[in-house]
Amino acid sequence: MFPVTSRRHFTSSLYILRSSSPHNHVLYSSSSFLPSFISSSSPTKHNNNKQSPPMAACIDTCRTGKPQISRDSNRSLDDESGLRYSNYFRSSGYQSINATTQTKTLHTRPLVEDLDLHPNDDVWAKIRQEAKSDIEREPIVSGYYHASIVSQRSLEAALANTLSVKLSNLNLPSNTLFDLFSGVLEQHPEIVESVKRDLLAVKERDPACVSYLHCFLHFKGFLACQAHRIAHELWTQNRKVLALLIQNRVSEAFAVDFHPGAKIGTGVLLDHATAIVIGETAVVGDNVSILHNVTLGGTGKQGGDRHPKIGDGVLIGAGTCILGNITIGEGAKIGAGSVVLKDVPPRTTAVGNPARLLGGKDNPKRHDKDPGLTMDQTSHISEWSDYVI
Incomplete structure (x- = not known):
C-alpha cells in the first residue's frame, strides 16, 4: 500500500x-x-x-455537497461546454440516502421536464418553474439551482437539503442533518403544509420577495421558521438534545433564536428576521407578521408558563419587546420600538415605552382589518403623536 x-x-x-x-x-x-x-x-x-x-x-467533492465548478483544461475560457460540475444528488427517500457523483455539462441538461411532479403540489411546481426561468436568465446559477431545486423530487426533500447545507458545519455533516430533516418532514405532512402557507404569506406580504424560489432559498426568516418546526416536533417527541442542537445552529447561522418548545402557527412572516427571540412557552398564532429585533420573552428567572401568547393576525413592529405571560389579542397591532408588559385587547393598537393603547384604556380605538395581513404600520401615527415634520 x-x-x-x-x-x-x-x-x-x-x-x-x-x-x-x-x-x-x-x-x-x-x-x-x-x-x-x-x-x-x-x-x-x-x-x-x-x-x-x-x-x-x-x-x-465539498463537505456540504455543493456543486464544484471545474474547467476542462483543453478548452478556452469562453467555451461554455468546457464548464463542468460535480454534484451530490440525494434521493428524496428517508431510508436510503446515497451520494452519487454525477458529471454533466452546464446549460445542456434537462431541467424541470425530466422529473415527475405532484399534480396537486402547486407551490412546488411554481418553485421549479421559477428555477428554470432563473437559469435561463442567469446561467451562472445553474449548478446551485440544480442541486437545490431541480434534482429534488419533492418540496420536503428540497427543504431538507437546503436546511442541511446551511446548518451543517465541520462536525455536523449535511448528510446527517438531511437524514434527520427529511425523516421528520415525511412523517409529518402537516409541517409541509405549514411550509407552503408560510411561502404564500411571504410572497403576499413582503414586497421585497420577488419569487417563491427567492424566499425558499434565501430568506433566513422563512428558513429559520421551518427549522424551528422540525425542532419543535423533535422537542414534543422528547428528543430534546437534537431539538436544542438545531436551535443552536439556527441561532448561529441565521441570527434567529426560537426555543424549540415555542408553538408557532401557520402563514407566519418574519420580515428580515435578524435578532428575533422567542421564548420556550411563547405561542404565536396564524397569519402573524413579525419584523426584526423582536423579543417575546420573560420578565425574570421564574420557570413555568412565562412567555407571551400572540393571537391570530397580529402585527409586531421592529424593535418591540413583549415580556411576560401576557396576551396580545387577535388582530392587534404593536408599534415599532414598544415595550409591552400588559395584555393588549383584540384589534387595538399599542405603542410606546411602556406601551399604551390608542384611544385610552377605557375606550381604545379598534380597527377591522388584520394588520398581520395588511402590514399597515403607520396609520395610527397622527392619532398618537403630535410630532410633525
Whole structure:
C-alpha cells in the first residue's frame, strides 16, 4: 500500500491503483474529471502472482455537497461546454440516502421536464418553474439551482437539503442533518403544509420577495421558521438534545433564536428576521407578521408558563419587546420600538415605552382589518403623536 502522507498523495495513490485494475471501465476514466495534481505517468507495477482488487477513483467533492465548478483544461475560457460540475444528488427517500457523483455539462441538461411532479403540489411546481426561468436568465446559477431545486423530487426533500447545507458545519455533516430533516418532514405532512402557507404569506406580504424560489432559498426568516418546526416536533417527541442542537445552529447561522418548545402557527412572516427571540412557552398564532429585533420573552428567572401568547393576525413592529405571560389579542397591532408588559385587547393598537393603547384604556380605538395581513404600520401615527415634520 502507498504511504498516506497527505490527502493529495492519498487521492493520487487511489487513482493509480484504480487505473491499473482490469475493471477500470466501470467508473469514469477520462482525465478531464480528475484533479489537476494527478500525474499522467504510467501506473506502478503489480505483483503478478496476486491480482489487485478493483478500487474506485477518488474525486474531490465539498463537505456540504455543493456543486464544484471545474474547467476542462483543453478548452478556452469562453467555451461554455468546457464548464463542468460535480454534484451530490440525494434521493428524496428517508431510508436510503446515497451520494452519487454525477458529471454533466452546464446549460445542456434537462431541467424541470425530466422529473415527475405532484399534480396537486402547486407551490412546488411554481418553485421549479421559477428555477428554470432563473437559469435561463442567469446561467451562472445553474449548478446551485440544480442541486437545490431541480434534482429534488419533492418540496420536503428540497427543504431538507437546503436546511442541511446551511446548518451543517465541520462536525455536523449535511448528510446527517438531511437524514434527520427529511425523516421528520415525511412523517409529518402537516409541517409541509405549514411550509407552503408560510411561502404564500411571504410572497403576499413582503414586497421585497420577488419569487417563491427567492424566499425558499434565501430568506433566513422563512428558513429559520421551518427549522424551528422540525425542532419543535423533535422537542414534543422528547428528543430534546437534537431539538436544542438545531436551535443552536439556527441561532448561529441565521441570527434567529426560537426555543424549540415555542408553538408557532401557520402563514407566519418574519420580515428580515435578524435578532428575533422567542421564548420556550411563547405561542404565536396564524397569519402573524413579525419584523426584526423582536423579543417575546420573560420578565425574570421564574420557570413555568412565562412567555407571551400572540393571537391570530397580529402585527409586531421592529424593535418591540413583549415580556411576560401576557396576551396580545387577535388582530392587534404593536408599534415599532414598544415595550409591552400588559395584555393588549383584540384589534387595538399599542405603542410606546411602556406601551399604551390608542384611544385610552377605557375606550381604545379598534380597527377591522388584520394588520398581520395588511402590514399597515403607520396609520395610527397622527392619532398618537403630535410630532410633525
